[in-house]
Amino acid sequence: MRPRQPEPLPVLLRRSRIYVLPTATGLFFGLLLGTMGLGALNFNNNPALLLALLLAGAAQASLIAAHMQLSGLRLLAVSADPVAAGEDLRLKIALDTVDARIRRGLRVAAAGDALHTTLDSHGTTVELHLPTQRRGWLALPRLELGTVQPLGLARAWSYVWPNQSVLVYPAPEAQAPPLPAPAGGKGRPRPARAGDDVHHLRNYRAGDTPRSVAWKASARRDVLLVREYEQQLSGELVLDWQATHGLPHEQRIRRLARWVDDAEREGRRYGLRLPGQPVIAMGLGALQRHRCLRALALLPGEPAHG
Amino acid sequence: MAERTPSPPMQATARRHVLLATATCLMPLLLQLPPELGWGFGVAAVLVAAASWRRPLQAVFRILLGIGVLLAVVAVSPGIGRDTACALLAGMLALKPSETMTLRDGRSLVGFALFAPFATFLLDQGPLSLALALAAVLLALLALQCLARDEGEVRVADGPRWWSGSTGVLRLLALGLPLALAAFWLFPRLPSPLWGLPERALAKPGLSDNMTPGGFLDLMTDDSPAARVQFFGAEPRPQDMYWRGPVLWNFDGRAWTQAHWLQPAPAAPMRPAGPGWDYQLDLEPTESRQMIVLDLPTAVPANAHVSIDFSTWSDTPLNNVSRWRMRSAPPAAAEPDLHPMLRDRALRLPRGFNPRTLALGRQWRREAGRDATGVADARIADRALTWIRRDFAYTLKVPLAGRNEVDDFLFDRKQGYCEHFSSAFVVLMRASGVPARVVTGFAGGYRNPIGGYWLVLNSDAHAWAEVWLPRRGWVRVDPTAAVAPERVYDTLADRQPGRIGAFDGLVPMFNAGDWLRRGWNDFVLGFNAQRQQDLLKPFGLGKLKGQHLILLFALLAGLALAWMAWLIARGERERDPLLRAWHRLDARYRRLGRGRAQHEPAQAWAERVAADQPRAGEHLAILSRRFSDARYAPQPAELQGLLRDLGRHRP
Numbered sequence: 001m002r003p004r005q006p007e008p009l010p011v012l013l014r015r016s017r018i019y020v021l022p023t024a025t026g027l028f029f030g031l032l033l034g035t036m037g038l039g040a041l042n043f044n045n046n047p048a049l050l051l052a053l054l055l056a057g058a059a060q061a062s063l064i065a066a067h068m069q070l071s072g073l074r075l076l077a078v079s080a081d082p083v084a085a086g087e088d089l090r091l092k093i094a095l096d097t098v099d100a101r102i103r104r105g106l107r108v109a110a111a112g113d114a115l116h117t118t119l120d121s122h123g124t125t126v127e128l129h130l131p132t133q134r135r136g137w138l139a140l141p142r143l144e145l146g147t148v149q150p151l152g153l154a155r156a157w158s159y160v161w162p163n164q165s166v167l168v169y170p171a172p173e174a175q176a177p178p179l180p181a182p183a184g185g186k187g188r189p190r191p192a193r194a195g196d197d198v199h200h201l202r203n204y205r206a207g208d209t210p211r212s213v214a215w216k217a218s219a220r221r222d223v224l225l226v227r228e229y230e231q232q233l234s235g236e237l238v239l240d241w242q243a244t245h246g247l248p249h250e251q252r253i254r255r256l257a258r259w260v261d262d263a264e265r266e267g268r269r270y271g272l273r274l275p276g277q278p279v280i281a282m283g284l285g286a287l288q289r290h291r292c293l294r295a296l297a298l299l300p301g302e303p304a305h306g
Numbered sequence: 307m308a309e310r311t312p313s314p315p316m317q318a319t320a321r322r323h324v325l326l327a328t329a330t331c332l333m334p335l336l337l338q339l340p341p342e343l344g345w346g347f348g349v350a351a352v353l354v355a356a357a358s359w360r361r362p363l364q365a366v367f368r369i370l371l372g373i374g375v376l377l378a379v380v381a382v383s384p385g386i387g388r389d390t391a392c393a394l395l396a397g398m399l400a401l402k403p404s405e406t407m408t409l410r411d412g413r414s415l416v417g418f419a420l421f422a423p424f425a426t427f428l429l430d431q432g433p434l435s436l437a438l439a440l441a442a443v444l445l446a447l448l449a450l451q452c453l454a455r456d457e458g459e460v461r462v463a464d465g466p467r468w469w470s471g472s473t474g475v476l477r478l479l480a481l482g483l484p485l486a487l488a489a490f491w492l493f494p495r496l497p498s499p500l501w502g503l504p505e506r507a508l509a510k511p512g513l514s515d516n517m518t519p520g521g522f523l524d525l526m527t528d529d530s531p532a533a534r535v536q537f538f539g540a541e542p543r544p545q546d547m548y549w550r551g552p553v554l555w556n557f558d559g560r561a562w563t564q565a566h567w568l569q570p571a572p573a574a575p576m577r578p579a580g581p582g583w584d585y586q587l588d589l590e591p592t593e594s595r596q597m598i599v600l601d602l603p604t605a606v607p608a609n610a611h612v613s614i615d616f617s618t619w620s621d622t623p624l625n626n627v628s629r630w631r632m633r634s635a636p637p638a639a640a641e642p643d644l645h646p647m648l649r650d651r652a653l654r655l656p657r658g659f660n661p662r663t664l665a666l667g668r669q670w671r672r673e674a675g676r677d678a679t680g681v682a683d684a685r686i687a688d689r690a691l692t693w694i695r696r697d698f699a700y701t702l703k704v705p706l707a708g709r710n711e712v713d714d715f716l717f718d719r720k721q722g723y724c725e726h727f728s729s730a731f732v733v734l735m736r737a738s739g740v741p742a743r744v745v746t747g748f749a750g751g752y753r754n755p756i757g758g759y760w761l762v763l764n765s766d767a768h769a770w771a772e773v774w775l776p777r778r779g780w781v782r783v784d785p786t787a788a789v790a791p792e793r794v795y796d797t798l799a800d801r802q803p804g805r806i807g808a809f810d811g812l813v814p815m816f817n818a819g820d821w822l823r824r825g826w827n828d829f830v831l832g833f834n835a836q837r838q839q840d841l842l843k844p845f846g847l848g849k850l851k852g853q854h855l856i857l858l859f860a861l862l863a864g865l866a867l868a869w870m871a872w873l874i875a876r877g878e879r880e881r882d883p884l885l886r887a888w889h890r891l892d893a894r895y896r897r898l899g900r901g902r903a904q905h906e907p908a909q910a911w912a913e914r915v916a917a918d919q920p921r922a923g924e925h926l927a928i929l930s931r932r933f934s935d936a937r938y939a940p941q942p943a944e945l946q947g948l949l950r951d952l953g954r955h956r957p
Contacts, residue, residue: 024410025410025414025417025450028413028414028417029417032417032421036420036421039424040424040427041493041495041496042496042499042501043428043499043625044495044496044625044626044834044835045427045428045431045625045626046431046490046626046830046831046832046833047431047435047436047830047831048424048427048428049490050486050490050830051423051424051439051443052424053485053486053487053489053490054443054479054482054483054486055420055443055446055447056482056485056486056489057479057481057482057483057484057485057486057489058447058475058478058479058481058482059482060482060867060870061477061478061479061481061482061870061874062478064481064867064871064874065478065481065874068871068874068875072875099875104455104458105454105455105457105458105459105460107458115459116458116459116460118460118461147458148454148457148458149454149455149458149460150451150454150474151447151450151451151454151478152450152451152453152454153450
């Protein structure tokens with residue numbers, strides 16, 4: 001049974017959803033064995049018949065073995081970190097098996113990308129690259145799990161269609177004007193790099209950019225340290241939808257996305273004000289970036305509010 | 307799925323596998339070809355494979371090589387026949403590696419290569435061909451698996467690659483075996499072929515339908531079996547063991563040939579002397595319809611017939627090992643009334659050959675006189691035998707035949723072997739007016755103590771004579787046996803099969819080997835539609851009809867398939883005995899719905915079970931503690947005890 005609609009994970013591959021068909025090589029072999037068998041039967045040539053039957057028996061066993069390579073396989077979860085539209089999404093697919101058999105040469109494919117993996121009951125995670133075009137939720141495509149093992153005579157395959165969507169951020173504008181002036185209008189804050197003094201360093205937290213890691217200090221202390229930039233209230237920035245007035249709708253979103261990235265790069269705290277939504281409060285770091293880009297990604301399409 | 311992408315190139319390992327498989331497939335076929343072709347193609351295959359290792363040979367070269375192969379085949383074995391086709395196949399296979407680069411090429415090469423062992427079996431079904439073909443099948447599957455692994459980007463890290471590969475292939479073969487055997491014995495066979503087997507262009511060595519000077523020599527040095535015979539009841543004495551083959555009537559001065567127009571005529575009337583012998587004959591394939599039977603046949607199966615000169619013919623060519631149940635008896639009178647036309651045939655001699663023999667025959671006739679009762683004829687035959695016994699000797703070293711071969715033999719050389727003795731005797735008889743003919747076949751046999759059957763070898767080939775006497779009909783006269791009975795009846799110890807000179811240590815091995823080969827012939831090579839119908843007779847069931855066979859086959863095939871699926875699904879066995887015992891314990895709880903969740907540590911699981919089932923859980927907690935300890939800090943001394951306790955524990 002081919003999934004006609006997305007289904008929740010995990011999915012266990014069972015007999016009913018596995019297809020097995022001979023490959024081109026398999027068909028060629030079938031023809032060959034058929035010719036041999038017919039000739040042998042006609043001439044009552046027993047060694048030739050035995051030879052053909054032995055090969056046919058092994059081929060049949062390989063057909064079942066190919067089926068068994070898939071059955072008992074479990075697709076546990078899929079996930080992907082959001083990327084900007086236009087970039088390849090790295091879809092992580094977690095697989096394991098419910099029995100002790102080792103699956104070799106398992107082919108995992110989706111939307112034009114495919115790779116091979118080998119796994120046992122401890123499971124494995126593979127990463128496929130999915131192309132993205134548009135911001136917003138991307139419904140996951142149907143995944144194909146297949147194998148031609150052990151002899152390449154038969155292909156067994158099965159589809160899994162996770163009912164899951166992954167977020168695609170808007171693509172940042174490539175050529176964008178610099179960040180707008182801070183909301184307070186007190187001029188640009190002075191660069192906040194404050195050297196490697198100990199009291200300006202803090203332990204690494206997930207989400208810190210590699211740029212902010214103080215490598216020398218980290219090497220000295222054998223632990224990852226991050227520069228804590230001086231936080232200046234005066235540097236706070238509100239990225240406002242209205243500041244991009246006059247541009248086409250999608251380009252406004254892309255510019256704001258670019259500004260979010262710029263602010264992150266410069267280490268400035270920022271907020272985001274979008275029409276019809278509560279203002280996203282000031283913040284900095286991976287979470288703040290995600291919050292803002294997610295809001296941008298999920299903005300409705302054509303201009304809803306002027 | 308079906309889009310045609312360019313097939314990826316083969317890796318070096320896969321390529322080696324494919325070439326090795328092709329070579330092994332080709333080997334048995336090359337051995338069956340004429341030596342010049344076999345060697346030629348073998349060397350060509352190696353050269354081509356080496357030359358095209360890095361890049362395919364250019365198309366011009368390939369076409370030239372192809373033409374070369376064609377010319378070689380035409381030059382060595384002209385004509386269209388089965389063996390010519392097989393030689394062509396071998397030649398093409400030898401060239402195919404020149405353009406084998408991608409995975410798809412590799413697979414098609416392996417596929418085509420598998421035709422080679424198949425073609426071999428059309429030419430020969432001996433044990434060597436079989437062993438090589440089996441090896442070829444193994445290697446071909448191994449190559450396929452290697453190609454599939456390349457496609458699936460499987461890296462085999464543990465152990466040598468060929469070993470881990472061949473266990474997989476052997477497993478597949480073993481899994482397929484029950485299905486293959488069920489199909490072999492139960493799939494309905496064709497009672498008669500839909501189309502005939504093409505003849506060979508070059509004849510196979512064996513008892514031929516004519517006798518030319520020196521023609522027997524090849525056969526008499528060939529120690530391969532011609533037939534195996536099992537007697538039921540009385541066994542004939544060695545001097546009665548004449549296996550009758552072609553009966554030769556026509557002599558052109560050089561060669562003796564059959565009178566083919568006599569073949570359809572029914573057997574001449576014959577009065578047996580005594581009860582005769584009941585036996586089962588397993589004939590090796592000869593590619594002709596001519597059979598051999600014990601002198602003289604009284605009853606043959608329905609698919610064979612005895613012609614007027616008591617030579618026996620099968621309805622279809624003997625392309626495979628075949629089994630015949632027959633009866634024979636020594637004649638008291640065979641064809642006592644000879645038709646004048648046949649009498650004329652049995653007296654005819656070519657003009658202008660062997661004048662001294664003709665003169666001697668006429669002289670003997672004058673001296674013996676003529677009478678209707680045949681006393682004179684018998685006296686002439688006796689006189690010839692007496693002369694031969696006194697003056698002649700047996701040897702295999704004979705110079706090339708001259709124009710008057712019989713004269714040379716009778717008056718000058720006085721040495722020769724069966725073909726000279728029989729030919730000269732019959733010419734002399736005909737010259738003196740006694741109807742006579744040459745009979746070829748085999749004489750004697752070797753009794754294998756293992757299995758208690760008789761083995762007739764090609765080296766037992768023999769030619770003798772028959773003279774026709776009034777009232778007694780055809781009487782067998784063996785002039786060779788008059789000179790060297792030990793050569794004819796194989797009573798010489800050093801001619802025992804399996805014996806090398808004076809060393810007979812290998813004889814038991816030969817006996818056992820031939821007995822095994824007989825069993826193989828019986829169960830595999832000689833199996834046909836007829837035998838298939840009688841398959842269940844030992845179980846007290848009658849003949850199997852077509853639909854019964856199909857039903858039985860479907861039943862067994864279904865069982866075999868189910869067995870295959872079960873074995874494959876069972877999975878690979880856990881190697882660690884501790885883990886195995888632990889998993890079994892887990893399975894016992896799982897049946898009660900209290901199995902360990904995958905994320906659950908052993909101790910946590912035991913606690914959870916203990917909450918529901920205090921008594922069992924308490925013990926389980928101890929067990930899982932011991933299990934964890936054994937996993938983290940193995941104590942070999944305590945392992946056995948733990949395994950036992952794990953095995954004993956019941957929820």
